[in-house]
Amino acid sequence: MSQENILEVKNLVMHFGGIKALNDVTFDIKRGSVSALIGPNGAGKTTVFNCLTGFYKATGGSIMLHAGGKSTSVVKVLGQKFSAADFTSPVRLIERIKYKMFGGSHLVNRAGLARTFQNIRLFKEMSVVENLLVAQHMLANRSMVSGILNTASFKKAEEEALQRAFYWLEVVHLTEFSNRLAGELSYGQQRRLEIARAMCTNPEIICLDEPAAGLNPSETEALASMIRVLRDNHNTTVLLIEHDMGMVMNISDYIVVLDHGEVIAKGGPDDIKTNPKVIAAYLGAEEGEEVSL
Amino acid sequence: MDIILQQLVNGLTLGSVYGLIAIGYTMVYGIIGMINFAHGDVYMVSSYLTAIAIALLSYFGLESFPIIIFGTLIFTIVVTGAYGWVIERVAYRPLRNSSRLAVLISAIGMSLILQNYVQIAQGARQQGVPTMLTGAIRLDIGDGFVQITYMKLFILFVAFLGMGVLTYIIQKTKLGRMCRATQQDRKMASILGINTDRIISAVFVIGATMAALAGVLITLDYGAFDFYVGFIIGIKAFTAAVLGGIGSLPGAMLGGVILGLSEALFAGLISSDYKDVFSFSLLVIILIFRPSGLLGKPEVEKV
Numbered sequence: 292m293s294q295e296n297i298l299e300v301k302n303l304v305m306h307f308g309g310i311k312a313l314n315d316v317t318f319d320i321k322r323g324s325v326s327a328l329i330g331p332n333g334a335g336k337t338t339v340f341n342c343l344t345g346f347y348k349a350t351g352g353s354i355m356l357h358a359g360g361k362s363t364s365v366v367k368v369l370g371q372k373f374s375a376a377d378f379t380s381p382v383r384l385i386e387r388i389k390y391k392m393f394g395g396s397h398l399v400n401r402a403g404l405a406r407t408f409q410n411i412r413l414f415k416e417m418s419v420v421e422n423l424l425v426a427q428h429m430l431a432n433r434s435m436v437s438g439i440l441n442t443a444s445f446k447k448a449e450e451e452a453l454q455r456a457f458y459w460l461e462v463v464h465l466t467e468f469s470n471r472l473a474g475e476l477s478y479g480q481q482r483r484l485e486i487a488r489a490m491c492t493n494p495e496i497i498c499l500d501e502p503a504a505g506l507n508p509s510e511t512e513a514l515a516s517m518i519r520v521l522r523d524n525h526n527t528t529v530l531l532i533e534h535d536m537g538m539v540m541n542i543s544d545y546i547v548v549l550d551h552g553e554v555i556a557k558g559g560p561d562d563i564k565t566n567p568k569v570i571a572a573y574l575g576a577e578e579g580e581e582v583s584l
Numbered sequence: 585m586d587i588i589l590q591q592l593v594n595g596l597t598l599g600s601v602y603g604l605i606a607i608g609y610t611m612v613y614g615i616i617g618m619i620n621f622a623h624g625d626v627y628m629v630s631s632y633l634t635a636i637a638i639a640l641l642s643y644f645g646l647e648s649f650p651i652i653i654f655g656t657l658i659f660t661i662v663v664t665g666a667y668g669w670v671i672e673r674v675a676y677r678p679l680r681n682s683s684r685l686a687v688l689i690s691a692i693g694m695s696l697i698l699q700n701y702v703q704i705a706q707g708a709r710q711q712g713v714p715t716m717l718t719g720a721i722r723l724d725i726g727d728g729f730v731q732i733t734y735m736k737l738f739i740l741f742v743a744f745l746g747m748g749v750l751t752y753i754i755q756k757t758k759l760g761r762m763c764r765a766t767q768q769d770r771k772m773a774s775i776l777g778i779n780t781d782r783i784i785s786a787v788f789v790i791g792a793t794m795a796a797l798a799g800v801l802i803t804l805d806y807g808a809f810d811f812y813v814g815f816i817i818g819i820k821a822f823t824a825a826v827l828g829g830i831g832s833l834p835g836a837m838l839g840g841v842i843l844g845l846s847e848a849l850f851a852g853l854i855s856s857d858y859k860d861v862f863s864f865s866l867l868v869i870i871l872i873f874r875p876s877g878l879l880g881k882p883e884v885e886k887v
Contacts, residue, residue, distance in 0.1 A: 309883060344775055345774075345775070346771065346775065391688060395779065395780070395781065396771075396774045396775055397774045397775075397777045397778055397779045397780065399775075400774075400775055400776055400777035401777045405775075405776075406775060409774075412769055412771075412772045414764070414765050414768045414769060414772070415768065416764070416768060417761075417764060417765065417768070421761060424758075425761045425762060425764075425765045425773075425776065425778070426776045426777075427763060428758055428761075428777070428778060445758075449758070488776070489776075492776055492777055532600075
């Protein structure tokens with residue numbers, strides 16, 4: 292895939308009733324980069340993530356995901372409302388009906404995008420390794436019948452899935468906890484497991500929602516190096532929301548700053564650090580006042 | 585003494601069947617948080633399908649018990665499973681994102697539709713099937729005796745086999761893993777690429793097949809049924825599911841067995857007229873002291 296950008300967000304609008312959570316958000320994410328989405332509380336960062344992953348249906352705008360050798364419109368696969376233009380072209384109409392009937396947020400993940408959550412959403416009553424296996428169901432032999440009958444090809448696929456699960460457990464240093472219930476792990480371990488689970492879906496881009504929240508400095512350090520491993524060794528593009536400015540400036544190639552549902556700045560860490568608009572919005576300081584990020 | 589033993593056997597068979605039907609209630613509740621009031625009527629439909637299957641098989645001259653029972657089970661399970669799938673697709677999926685009350689009303693409507701449809705199609709009179717498996721084991725105990733019909737043994741065997749297979753599917757297979765993940769966090773499962781709509785359909789089909797199993801067994805044992813049998817047995821199975829902790833699969837099976845046993849013992853020892861009063865009182869008492877049921881987990885507010 293020669294497309295330079297893996298993700299293109301154009302004029303994204305998200306309304307909740309009368310509240311405009313996102314107002315014309317536009318940014319591109321380069322393939323193989325580590326990018327950060329920052330902004331003060333309530334700026335709409337998590338809303339952007341929720342739109343990207345199909346958690347919310349965007350009110351307007353487009354999100355194009357160029358992964359797995361094809362381009363997917365995230366807004367479209369969720370099943371949009373019928374519009375008058377659909378009835379002029381049978382192809383469009385059939386496509387619209389198809390996504391209406393069979394569309395859903397699972398298609399976004401299948402297109403190559405995975406995410407983690409700010410408040411951890413593991414399957415707490417399943418074991419650690421089961422959490423990783425359930426994420427891999429698309430890669431292994433999919434047929435329910437062969438699963439119930441336990442055929443040889445299914446066993447082989449299960450074996451491979453198990454190997455992949457243990458590979459990721461090793462990456463996140465959780466091998467020894469593989470048979471514990473996910474809910475019994477400590478907070479930091481749960482965060483790492485959630486990243487491992489997202490990576491088990493074999494995504495080309497992973498969206499991390501505040502991965503360092505609640506971690507101590509040494510855990511944050513380990514997380515930063517893990518994110519680099521994801522990018523360098525697994526060719527995964529990383530998009531993260533983070534409040535730990537030290538970490539953001541340290542690992543990001545590209546930063547998008549949101550405030551009140553609008554993009555107020557984008558660029559490399561050095562540009563962002565010195566951008567007066569960012570400083571004003573982010574720290575609530577007056578323009579020109581001496582503030583260091 | 586012999587009465588107690590006899591009632592234990594009767595209660596165990598009845599309870600295992602309650603458990604089978606309760607599975608449908610508990611799995612559906614676990615995955616989409618609704619009570620599928622049409623589930624009792626799915627059971628009722630499977631009774632009619634049993635009679636149809638037996639009639640078809642004997643029409644083609646197949647009279648031996650193993651062939652009839654096997655053919656009937658396959659036919660009834662497949663067709664009832666299809667009923668379960670269609671019910672979910674038609675009555676519940678379009679309301680997936682509406683309030684729970686809307687789905688509840690839809691379920692009651694579905695229940696009435698099934699009852700009336702069967703009443704019109706098959707007539708309002710009670711129907712019956714011939715006895716297929718005769719004979720019994722007789723154990724002499726003291727002055728009295730305990731009689732266990734082969735049919736009761738067969739029910740016990742098939743019901744527990746069904747529960748065993750289901751437990752294996754849910755605990756060990758990939759489909760089961762996906763079901764459990766969807767049950768714990770549907771949105772998250774979807775974000776991991778699981779087609780949750782398909783999993784919900786699968787759960788309805790599984791619930792319907794278990795009801796079909798119960799329908800075949802009870803119909804072969806009692807012989808008689810009408811279009812209204814689904815109601816009372818549905819309520820009993822729902823009681824069993826709540827007793828065991830709704831949402832919990834082992835809870836449904838345990839709840840069914842406990843309900844069946846206590847009902848049979850009460851009927852045998854005290855009064856058979858008040859057995860329903862007793863079983864529902866048991867439910868009330870358990871809910872007072874353990875609101876989440878025997879094996880259910882206390883409700884935790886999701887963050």
